[in-house]
Amino acid sequence: MTSSKSLLYLVFFLSLHFFSGFSTEFTVGGDEGWVIPKDDQLYNQWASKNRFKVNDTLLFAYKKDSVMAVTQEEYEKCKSVHPVYFSNNGKSIFKLDRPGLFYFISGVSGHCERGLKMIVKVLEPASPPQVATETSGPPTSGATKSAKVVVVFVVSLFGVMFV
Ligand SMILES: *[C@@H]1O[C@H](CO)[C@@H](O)[C@H](O)[C@H]1NC(C)=O
Numbered sequence: 353m354t355s356s357k358s359l360l361y362l363v364f365f366l367s368l369h370f371f372s373g374f375s376t377e378f379t380v381g382g383d384e385g386w387v388i389p390k391d392d393q394l395y396n397q398w399a400s401k402n403r404f405k406v407n408d409t410l411l412f413a414y415k416k417d418s419v420m421a422v423t424q425e426e427y428e429k430c431k432s433v434h435p436v437y438f439s440n441n442g443k444s445i446f447k448l449d450r451p452g453l454f455y456f457i458s459g460v461s462g463h464c465e466r467g468l469k470m471i472v473k474v475l476e477p478a479s480p481p482q483v484a485t486e487t488s489g490p491p492t493s494g495a496t497k498s499a500k501v502v503v504v505f506v507v508s509l510f511g512v513m514f515v
Contacts, residue, residue, distance in 0.1 A: 395470035421437035435459070
């Protein structure tokens, strides 16, 4: 009985996840956290495996390091004099407050060059279903909605398989 109950919860939460309004906190780099990686593309690989939306947060966990949000140019140079954001308290939480690209680098000299840097892409918010008010437009909103339900269903199925 307990397993079917937790199954139900799982399906429920997976579905909720799809219908936005819920923000997710991502721990950058997973269990390893924000540390100089062996592979200098590690953080960009981590970022490309995730889907970030507006209002999600990034948690940077590290020791004796720091994190800065910078411009693209500063990211490429691994250097910033006036970062948009700076934190060195060991557990930095950064809110992705807009769609588009965010650039992060370590503020410790030499660490960015050794791969402690990351680009995060935040998706444009999905347009609400009731936007299709114009009569000339094709009646896509119903189709889109059912497609979404199918996606939720399929994802839920996959979730169940991995329990
Ligand atoms: C993000 O959060 C702000 C402030 O809480 C809110 O006004 C805004 O609607 C949220 N945006 C999205 C896309 O959830």
